[in-house]
Amino acid sequence: MRRLATLALAAIVLGSLSVPALSQDLTIWWVKGTNIEEDEALKAAVGTWESETGKKAEVSFFANNDVTTKVLASLKAGSPPDLTFSFDYDLAFSPTWAYDGDLVDMSDVLMPIRDEFQKSALDSVYLLNGTTGKRSHYAVPWVQMTPHIHYWKSILEDAGFTESDIPDQWVEFFHFWCDDVQPAAREAGHRVFGLGQGYSTVSNDPFFNIHIWLNAYGAQVVAPDGTLRINEPEQKERIVRAMEEYVRPMKNKCVPPDAANWTGGDDNVSFINRKHLVEMNPTLSVPAAIKKADPNVYLNEIRTRPWPKAPDGSSTPAMVSVKQVVSFTSSANIENAKSFLRVLLRPENIGPMLKGTLGRWMPVMPALLDDPFYTDPADPHIYAMYRQFTETENIPFPHAYSRHYAKVMAERIWGKMLGRIVLDGWTTERAYDELAERMTELFAE
Amino acid sequence: MGHKAIQYAQFALIAIVVMTWTLTPIYHLLVVSLTPVQDSFAGKLWPDRPTLDNYVTVLTQGDYYLTNFWRQMANSIFAAIMTCALVLFIAVLASYVIGRMRVRFGGVVSNLALLTYLIPAAFLAIPFYQVMGVYQLLDSIWAMILAVTTFTAPYAIWVLRQYGDSVPRELDEAAKIDGATPLQILYMVYIPLITPAMIAIGSFALLHAWNEYLYAFLLLNDETRMTVPIALGYYASDDDSPWPVVMAMGLIYSLPPALLYYSVRKYMASGLTSGGVKS
Structure with a gap:
């Protein structure tokens, strides 16, 4: 009996560690970064937004597959997060969500700073809404990748x-x-x-x-x-x-x-x-992982290069997938989500966050590329990625042409x-x- | 002698097959966990340079994904104990009321509960998410505990009811003659006699909660409130998972339930009721 009582007491003590969060002004579900710097940079941007607005945000990080499943469940349940990012949205979900009228139109966030984005990145989030029959910017382009x-x-x-x-x-x-x-x-x-x-x-x-x-x-x-x-x-x-x-x-x-x-x-x-x-x-995740383990191997033993010429001798274009941040029409705090995005998209916030990935991703804002981090020929990988994006034709994956192709991916x-x-x-x-x-x-x- | 030898050989063969089938994955788990990260896919039967570094990494939270490992371990323990307690509480009372107090339609209720298992747990994920949202339980460990309890309790009720039926009713009647109330019969007669089944069912519920993944990641958001399997999930979708560390983590996480099983194994055997009643 005494053992049981001790066990119960221990359980209660442990349970007190797990108090649910209070309601927030902004809920963000994001893919967990592979480096602490990535997540810390997002948290820092959240901190900036909180201090500027006096509001509170809760950021949760999940494995890529998990965040998608969670978002799908929460969307069906009518309580999705205010803002979310996953590597799968552009390929498998956003075109369908936009068509179904589930995504928030981000034009008022993007249009004032449209000149800071690559046109192809903005085009990739210019999606068709089946309810209104019109296209608009139903996501925010975040990063881009090509194999x-x-x-x-x-x-x-x-x-x-x-x-x-x-x-x-x-x-x-x-x-x-x-x-x-x-x-x-x-x-x-x-x-x-x-x-x-x-x-x-x-x-x-x-x-x-x-x-x-x-x-x-x-x-x-x-x-x-x-x-x-x-x-x-x-x-x-x-x-x-x-x-x-x-x-x-x-x-x-x-x-x-x-x-x-x-x-x-x-x-x-x-x-x-x-x-x-x-x-x-499709990203520089392999060189990034090797760089963390052994910078010498990164510099001297492996190389990154573009694709060889096609069998007919033509050059092989870079097939680009632009990763997206989205908010849902059924989200509780849409205006706060937009307000936070305006903070997050400032170069001083997005720049360090992308560098925190050790160059796995290519920025969608050309101004961020004016940085030796991307343009230093001494780096055999990030510079190769930079050249692949900037010196070859960029074309989208088929889901950019038809929302139905998202289902093909899904x-x-x-x-x-x-x-x-x-x-x-x-x-x-x-x-x-x-x-x-x-x-x-x-x-x- | 010849016949016995053949029989023995047959049993030995089956035992070898079963042991190999059961132990090979565990052996792989162990081998990879002792392999240096840079040799993850070496494919050796035993690593050239076995190391305990991966265990040190886990125990000292030495990897970014392991930042909250001990906190998450505490959450797993809490969820498992609470689920076990809740399932036992519900199942013992339900089996007693249905089996011993003979309430009307008790059998139907008991069997209907089992219908829960006709619907895959994944199909109920969205309704559960909605329900937990309504009760303001999202991102609380209790959401997960209640979900797992829901899926575990019907089986527990069914097992305890079946087991309870093997307890002679004469004991209840003898207690009644001595003036015991139904609640006293429950505490003083019924529970002591179904203890082996309770231990088995408690272990089942505990393991169910311990290993739960779907409802854990679905209903929990904050890393400090998550359980260990979700942290393991980070690695599963990472671009360059250090599999030896993941295996070490898996092995460490599997130790508490293994220890629990071996510590209660002796209670698993039934037959404690024999001799309880004079025939």
Whole structure:
């Protein structure tokens, strides 16, 4: 009995640690940063807003997948946060939310400072509202990303090659890593695969990668006017070709077998652990992680570069995804959310926050790029990203052309299609048929 | 002799398969937790340079995602104990009323409660979020405790009721003759005799709350109010998760329930009622 009483007392004491928060003037749900500097910078901006307005805000940080699930649940329940950010909103949710009239029009926040943004970033949040039938700025562009290529320069050299040996033509580039460097690196004692491209449904990376391949092979799934083209015979031929080329390295044992199940971070970990030579990633998260662990490796052993030229010899554009901050029409404190955004978007606040990510993301405000942090050629990664964004054509992912494509991402049907081929042993044609059928259904909704 | 030897060999084979099946994931957990972070995907059966650094990182909150580890551990303990207590309170009373006091439609109520399990917990996430919002319980650990209790109690009621049925009613009648009230029968006769089942059900409820993820992250916002599984979730969606640290964290987090199980294992066996009544 005494034990029980002690237990109960301990429980009550512990319970007192968990007192619910009082109601706030502003509730923010944000993706937790990988570095403390990221989160501290957001908290500092919140502190500035609180001292300027005398109001109180509560910031909560969640894992990327969790914040999306939470927001979906809270939206259905009618009590979403006042402001939220996730890496998935632009790809899978914002176009649908805007169409359904769920998002707050941010024009009064953005228009007074529109000259500070890249036009393409503002265009990416200029979404259609199905209720009003008009487009407006239903989100705030926050950062942008495009897939990059990273490779182990040190292992390349151990295998007897130099960087000047790397071809810049699409087919030759991938053959080089699979057929030349992989066997030579293994002979030199490295237990390594050539490429690190994922095939799973639990990661966004295969979605990004397959679109780079589609673009390289001239396939257009959605036309800029929003028309679905996947069923056109010419497009079908190109899409099937791109899919075949994408899965070929896996079939040829040039990719780690576990790539079929990789989560968003597993490819990074595999590359960092020198299990594959070439990594394809939509941010600079890999170099950032390596920099934290060993700046020497960051500077001297790995490299970041843009994509090789497409098979037809044309240059490969940077496919850009602009990440968004949104507020909902059913949020409790919309005006406070806008007021906070005006503080957050000041260069002195957003600048340090993006630097806190160690350069994982590219700013959407050109003025922020006038900083040696981005333009120093001595940095082999951030400068490579800077050049990729500024020296090649920037084009959006298909969801920018049609809100229906957000559902394609939300259902991850490209990842499922890849899984059909590499896991279920389907032919590419058969996997294409299933993909096209489902995509047609989604566009018809 | 031959027959017995074959039987023994069959049992041994099954035991080996079951042990391998059960222990391999735990072995992997241990091996990766002892592997230096930079060798996470080395794929070795035993690390070349085993290290306890990952455990030190967790125990000293030495990683950014672990800033509130001990606080979150306290929250997990609190949630588990409270869920256990609530489930037992509800299930004992319900099973007693339904099984011993023979209320009308008691059996129907008991079986209806089990219908909860026909609806996947994930489908009820949004209604739960709404309900907790109405009661101003969002971002309170009690929201999670109440949610887990809701999902655990029906099974607990059903098990305790079944177990309670095995307790001879003659004991109740004997107590009644001695002048005991229903509440006294509950405390002095019923509860002592269903203690083994209560321990089993209490452990079930405790583990359910201990491992809960969906409702924990859905209903809790502040990191200092979260439970450990949500902190583990940070790593799952990170770009460069230090898997050895995550495995060390998982192993540490699995120790309290494992210890609890082994400490109450002896109570799990039933049969404490044998000899309670002269036949």
